[in-house]
Amino acid sequence: MTIASHFRHFDELHPWNDRQHMLECIAATVETSDVMTFTFRSDRDNWFRYLPGQFVTLELPVSEDEPVMRTYTLSSTPSRPFSVSVTVKAQKNSIGTRWMSDCAPQSDVAFVTCARKPEDLLFKAELECLAAQMPKLALGFVVEGQNPRDGWHGLRGRIDAARLSLLAPDFRDRTVFCCGPEPFMRGVRDMLKVCGFNMERYHEESFQPAAAPAPEEIAIRAGAGEQEVDANAVATVTFTMAGKDAKCPPGQTILQTARAAGVRIGAACEGGLCGTCRVMKVSGEVDMRHNGGILDDEIEEGYILACCSRPIGDVQIEA
Structure with missing residues (x-):
C-alpha cells in the first residue's frame, strides 16, 4: 500500500455534516507572536461544505478529566473544501487556545x-x-x-x-x-x-533517481518465477503503438530505451515520484523501483513507470 493509494477523487467523498467528527490537524501556521492558524482535515472521506463566516465548535482534550469546548469562526475559504482552518489568538487567560498553540515547546x-x-x-x-x-x-x-x-x-x-x-x-x-x-x-x-x-x-x-540494480540482483528476482531469465541478456522492448522494437541493454530503463528508439514517453521527475511516465505493460516482466508515483491498483492493472522499470526479458509496452 503506497501513500498515494489513500487519495480519493472528489466524487468518492461525502459532504461534511453537523454531526461529531474527529479532525486531524495537518498544519499550524504562526501569524503573529500570539496568533496561529490551524488547518484540519476529516478522519473520514469527507469534504467540507459551508458558507463564509460559519463557525465550528472544537472539543479540545486539554485534560483527561473533561474536554474544553471552544467555538471559532472558520477562516478558510469554502472554495477549497478538502480542509478547514481557524485563526485564533491566545488571550492572557485563555485555556483552549493556549493549549492549541502548545507546539511541543519542550522538544530538544x-x-x-x-x-x-x-x-x-x-x-x-x-x-x-x-x-x-x-x-x-x-x-x-x-x-x-x-x-x-x-x-x-x-x-x-x-x-x-x-x-x-x-x-x-x-x-x-x-x-x-x-x-x-x-x-x-x-x-x-x-x-x-x-x-x-x-x-x-x-x-x-534525497530526490535522486534510484540506482540501477546489479545484474545478479535482477537474476535473483527473475529466478523466483517459473522461467529462468538471463539477467545479462539484451532484452527486446516492443512499443506496440509506435510499432517499434528496440534493444534494451542490462540495467537500462524502459524510458531510456524509448528515447533511443525515438518513441516519446512523457516524463518529468525521472525518479519514480510524479507518475508522468506511466504506461501499460502488455506482456513480460520488469523490475520497477518507484518512489510512490504509482498506485497499487494501477500496478495490478498492468501499469508501470517507464523511468524506473527495467525489463526482465522481452516486454511489450503500450506506447
Whole structure:
C-alpha cells in the first residue's frame, strides 16, 4: 500500500455534516507572536461544505478529566473544501487556545541551516519566532560569504566539525536528519564519520533517481518465477503503438530505451515520484523501483513507470 493509494477523487467523498467528527490537524501556521492558524482535515472521506463566516465548535482534550469546548469562526475559504482552518489568538487567560498553540515547546532540537549568503537563509524569521516559544530549540545559521553591508555577525564558512560543535556541542548524542544537495549531504556524512558519529542515527532526504540494480540482483528476482531469465541478456522492448522494437541493454530503463528508439514517453521527475511516465505493460516482466508515483491498483492493472522499470526479458509496452 503506497501513500498515494489513500487519495480519493472528489466524487468518492461525502459532504461534511453537523454531526461529531474527529479532525486531524495537518498544519499550524504562526501569524503573529500570539496568533496561529490551524488547518484540519476529516478522519473520514469527507469534504467540507459551508458558507463564509460559519463557525465550528472544537472539543479540545486539554485534560483527561473533561474536554474544553471552544467555538471559532472558520477562516478558510469554502472554495477549497478538502480542509478547514481557524485563526485564533491566545488571550492572557485563555485555556483552549493556549493549549492549541502548545507546539511541543519542550522538544530538544538543534536546527542548523547553511546558505551561501545571509539573504539566502530560508524561513529565518519564522524559525526565530518558533524558537521564542520553544526554549529547547537551538538555532544555528552558517553562511559561506557576505557583503559588509549585510551586517552579518554569525558564523561564516562551510559547515565542519568545529562549527557544528559550536552550534550543537552534543551532536554525537543526537539523531541527525540532513537535507540538501548531494555534495552537501556527502560532506556532512563524511564529517560525521570522521567524528565517530553512529551513522545508524543518520538520516537524509534525497530526490535522486534510484540506482540501477546489479545484474545478479535482477537474476535473483527473475529466478523466483517459473522461467529462468538471463539477467545479462539484451532484452527486446516492443512499443506496440509506435510499432517499434528496440534493444534494451542490462540495467537500462524502459524510458531510456524509448528515447533511443525515438518513441516519446512523457516524463518529468525521472525518479519514480510524479507518475508522468506511466504506461501499460502488455506482456513480460520488469523490475520497477518507484518512489510512490504509482498506485497499487494501477500496478495490478498492468501499469508501470517507464523511468524506473527495467525489463526482465522481452516486454511489450503500450506506447
